[in-house]
Amino acid sequence: MKEQLEELRRSFEKETENARTLIELESIRIKYLSRNGTVSAFFEHLKNVPKEQKPVVGKLLNELKKDVEERFARKMELLKSNEQKPKEKLDLTLPGRHRYTGTIHPITQTMREISAIFKRMGFTTATGPELEDDWHNFEALNFPPDHPARDMQDTFFISDSLLLRTHTSPVQIRHMMTHKPPVRVIMPGRVFRNEAISARSHMQFHQIEGLCVDEHVTFADLKGTLAHFARQFYGSAVKFKFRPTFFPFTEPSADMYISCIICGEKGCRICKYSGWLEILGSGMVHPNVLANVGYEPQKLTGFAFGIGIERTAMLKYSIDDIRLFFENDIRFLRQF
């Protein structure tokens, strides 16, 4: 009896396993589980089992029935879910429901990217007013009165003593006047020059100024910091070099050049066929500037740098007209 039951279980399991459709499964149900099915036949047979064996066989039989029914139900479920239901027809090529997508201005994005690099090097951020006085913008920065150096920066004046800052450097002065050394700070902001508006120059633009003053800061640190910046911003393969130049507030002063990222040093319109691009101005903070803010120029040294954001963004995004930044054409803004 027991063997017969096992035999039944095996054949049921095998057949169920092989069933591919609900129709096949139905024939299995009829064969085993219907009123005239095999399982019922065994229950019928139970009558003939000796009385003392009845509980044991009955138990076996009940277990078998339960197992078989469960297995059957599971298979049924599976086949049902596999069976193709007629679906509601959806045209999934219909577009999604759009919402307006905002953008951050490319000038802001470029500033952020540059700032992030210096922040990772331990620089904090400071800002200052766009409308400045002569002392912060020129005098404290070692521009002598009646010196041609002042011609380097055509200035918008509000009055004899007030002006629109021509660079972010006055923030250096403000920051040092209010912070004890050491300082390590970047100063982003808008600046103004009294220049005609054209594709290449504008009366307003943006800069990021940097300043690091401490004991033992050298020109080698300036080079290292700015080289690290250039490699992160323009790619690790970029080559760089420094060229002497003149700023009243730094001495020695240096312009930094990188190998042209457009042509790879072959020479192109952007690098004026020199293979090199000027990316920033820098230098060691002039001792007069340190003295002007009450720092000890014999004890402290430092470096400063200034990066033009528009120029950098133009290089980065291949923009050929600076005016685009302030036209705010939505078709321009949406590209960033």
Add this chain to the structure above:
Amino acid sequence: MPNIRISLKTLSQYVPIDLSPGDLAEELSFAGLEVARIDSPADQYQNIVIGEVKKRNIHPNADKLSVCEVDVGSESRCIVCGAPNVAEGQKVVVALPGANLPDNGNDHGGKSFKIKPTKIRGVQSEGMICSGFELKISDDKDGIHIVPSDVPVGTSYAEYLGKNDTYFEFEITPNRGDWLSYFGIAREIAALRNSSWMKPAISFHEGLTPIEQEAKVSILNSTLCRRYVATVVRNVKIGESPQWLKNILESAGIRTINNIVDITNFVMLETGQPLHAFDYDLLSKHEIIVRNAKEGETFKTLDGKERQLTPEMLMICDGVRPVALAGIMGGENSEIRNDTVNILLESANFLPQNVRRTSKNLGLSTESSQRFERGVDISMTLFAARRATQLLCEYAGGIAAQGTIDVFPIATVKQVLTQSTERTNNILGTVLSDKDIREYLKRLEFEILEEEEGKTAIAVPSHRYDILSEIDLVEEIARLYGYNNIETKHRAEFTFALPAAGESFEDELKDHLSGAGFNEILTFSMNDPSFSSMGFAPRMHPVSVLNPLGKELSHMRNSLIPGGIASIRANIARGNRNLRLFEIGSIFSTSTELTPTSLSNISEKRLLLLALTGYDQPIGYGNNNRPVDIFDMKGVVDSLLRKYTLDKYSLNCYDSESALSEYQLSIEIHGVTSGRIIELTSDQLTDYEIDQKIIFCELEIEPLKKGSLREKKYIAPSKFPDVTRDLAFIVENSTSNNQVMKAIWDSKIAELRDVVLFDAYSGNQVEAGKKSLAYTVTLNSDRGTMIEEEVQKKIGFIVKNVERECGAVLRSTG
């Protein structure tokens, strides 16, 4: 920045040049003397040489053509020529294969023409004998151009023209006036290349009349005029300058005038010392007096302009009147004319600051003033005078008076500086020795006065106006050592610093707004005065620019709205009508009606502008578009304020009679007015030619930033579920949502958590003159799940309070 363009050929007379032009330019640029441009006019004449026609035969297949054997120096070439005037023995210009003949605007369709070996009627021709037309020097097309017989065969055509030269255009930084001359550049090359440079030797025949008998010079202001050298040259012949001199002036962009003026300009280019030649016979009493101008004095400069003088200006005068604006420009009354016979030559040294002030005040900048402003070498005054006198004798046939007048009232004291080797290394991050440093300084013509271990005392040469302290010497040492030889240090030690609170708040705000679908714009900080009535702070005055680019940029913006209008206009003009824009920028105003003179008069504020116009959603499938209105803006502002200031704000509506806005809301944060929401009036829209609604919000950044910095403390949310009930009230039309909201909150139900208006209705379903306002109120208790009876009780209180406060009638609950 002034530029100077110099000829390398001329330069090589002063200093040996042992580098190619490209390498020299690189070396100079990396020493700070930037070569902005290199040009070689000779490049266009490559492969064009002078040849001699040795033999001429008639072409075997064409009567009108000749087959010529032409000696071009290194070899003989067979060239077919069609010109009738070709003859044996002629010296001609031959374009060899590879030459590019200039575009003569005709023969080759406006393009330059490249010479190749060609077969002409069966005879191989290896080049071309050129006509004046082909060389672009004359209109003669028919005959070949014949050159003088003494020109050696094989000479390059560029050399024959005197154009076999390379020109450097330098961009001179304002600190280095000494580089504005051939001498200055030669000196720099000598220092960099460790070679030496030289001045031309001066010798000329002096006449018998001592100069003291010819002229007299007195300086009345020796602070402004530090030295005055004069020479007199008699019997000059005014004429054209020699070609070499003209070439040098032309290459420097200086107009040639006559031999006298050209010589003074040449010596200025050569030595850096500006000179002026007076017509000696036009100087009253043959006297020069250097003095300040008198109040009210006027003077006609030689450009024909009458100049109004002020007492701080320095004048060169003769016995009775001004004859030159010191260091800037001479006067018409004493200039060199075609009939000038005798000359007084001035070589003087003026105080840089004074020349600059006068030049700025008169708006008159000249080659001379640019050099004086930057400082002219006081040791060059005499040399330059004698050099020019020599050339005047040589090229204008003059006879110099014996000797020179040299008034030099206060002897200059050499500036002495001490250079510390340790400090130099500490600044540069180098390990230079005393010896290295002295070597560099010597090469730069610093005079070594004392040498001590680690210290060098030097005297600054008189041409270096930019060396004022030790740090300036550090730069000189760095330049010669080479910036690119200094280590690039990839390790830094720094002190940790705390960032300023809220330093990245604006960035945070920008991210929030771009996430809310706004595009960031940047507009001009200046705008047209007609916008000033839109000012954000109504009681303040606008700030105006003294020297604006134009009227439309003459006021500092006192609101961001005008920039927003301009951006919207520009976009609509290009067909982009659906805009959500924001800007964060500074606005300016002043408390005084007068011109502000101190920053304390100025208010500079950071502001946020939001702008909405067009449809509330982008046009597209599934969006039911409607034009934006003020409630769209209110929603944006509400969520922004809620984010940063919790509930410490309100949006207040005032009945505004203002012509500035159709509707206006005032934004208060912690009880202080901090912003506004404005819908432009239809009149304004008409003025700006805009045909759709625009809603702006302006909001001060500072209170938002403060809000963002508030301490954030956790409040445990209730563990029990919220209960919500909808309440609709019928109220008079004049009753506002705010009044009902206030009444709900004022019912002081501790369990009240939130109230949201979900419907406002007036129409058939309610009585005329009334409206229905429907709210969802949320209740929650920390003590346990609220049971229905309790909810009913609380809702009852609310309803009663609204009925009492607003005369409302409950329409339904749910």
